Amino acid sequence: SWVLAPASDGVGVGLVGRREDVLYHLTPSDDLDTTDTPAAKTGPGEPVLLAPPTHTGPSPSFRCDNRESDATATLTYTHHPPPRPPSTANRPSSAHRTANMPGVSVRDVPADKFINAYAAFLKRQGKLPIPGWSDTVKTSHSKELPPQSIDWFYIRAASVARHIYVRKTVGVGRLRKAHGSTKNRGSRPAHHVDASGSVDRKVLQALEKIGVLEQDEDKGGRRITQSGQRDLDRIAQTTLEAEEEDEDEE
Template sequence: MVNVLEVPADRFIKRLAQYIKENIPEVKPPSWYMFVKTGSFKEKPPTDLDWWYIRAASILRKLYKTGGPIGLSEFRTIYGGRQRRGVRPPIQRKAGGGVIRRILQQLEQAQLVRRTKKGRVLTPQAIALMDRIAFEIAREYAKENPEYAKYLASS
């Protein structure tokens, strides 16, 4: 069976973000999402209007990929980046925690993520949803790329 890690990440995240936007009413951007930067190292807010859903899909994929619990601090490090400081050398900065925290809370309300003592983990419901979407993407990708179809047939 095909899983999330065997399909292209960009296609998977876009498809999962679209699914979240259309089918999961608990995950919705707050009123301030168009004005907020995602970190202190950014100069401007995101330009894509669906960035909230894309970040939620990305968080779900990161949880799937690691398998274990991930805390807010680890997510801040993952989504962090390089802050340019003019003449001085750039330094690593963590991403803002408010956006990530709010998305994780919304995913908990949707029962896709649950909280443990060490962080957050995916629920079986979320794993099944993500594997189903990955299988759909794999079938489409196999039609476009015959060499990938051979890989699917062997697994």
Template sequence: MAEATEVRRAGPTTVRDVPADEFIKAFAAYLKKTGKITLPEKIDLMKTAPHKELAPYDADWYFTRAAAVARRVYLIQGLGVGHFRRVFGGRSNPKGSVAPEHFAKASGGVIRHTMKQLESLGLLEKVENTKGRRVTREGRRQMDLVARSIQVTPFNFLQE
């Protein structure tokens, strides 16, 4: 089978041009490497939502959540904590339960702290006259630099 070659677009690569999972992993590693994010106290005991039974198993879950929030705000300007509570929410009943499923929102405190940390880094800023946030010029530049570092091929499944 022929080997996949890299396809270059005419313009520069942005966050929109790379797969979401690869960008979130790369940007989470970038945020961890900078060392400027202060983690909340008792982060190893925090749950991400009331319907979760345990805290996340991944030790770097906070950086992954911050990268996911930053990417989503990059794509859709003006999002607030309420939007992310719905996005990161899930069903409230444990598997195997016979009770009907209900939707539960995620924890707002974790998301709020994440957004404040991204603001302190200069990646996000508050939007005037609303409760949402948008990406700053410096934040867009840093996120696009991380996106350019990701190698994108047209057929990622052929490389396995």
């Protein structure tokens, strides 16, 4: 009996005899061109390594002869070359791919990455008015502590701007429900509690002062302005380009 074992270089197979006291001789069959595949002779229990075939016909078969008996066995050898890695030679650069896009919007970027990028833009711009109580206020009576991030107002403003961008017209009531959380009531069942309406109202007013939002007289609430939509789309395109550059470096 025989056992197939892969070669150490990954391009051949080995034939190992189960009996350790017999020398095995591996010879190709008559219908195989043996120019590049010579017969192999090994010691007891040693694997027989076969070079990959160079022909393109059917898989070659080898006859294994036991020198101490007339028993023969046939081994069929099939060569499977390793898969090639994907080529990046003709792959366009990230700037070229992004420039050829018909239009990049906020919906094309993951929400968390866009919110962080737009919050950093608002902080760097320095035009968003920040209330004086932002470092001590709680965003909901279900919270036990104020926000731990010093930039939480910029993050909330970026989140509100994206929320209104996606949903067209939003008021304070819908924002309170969206930013609400579950209140811990001890041994009693937990309930959902809306967020602070004052905080969300101040965020809307701050975004309205810098021209990102405007009031919708017909439907009520606030909507995104044309200049605000243009700024958000520009931040989304910049964020998407940065992501693609990171992927190219990896």
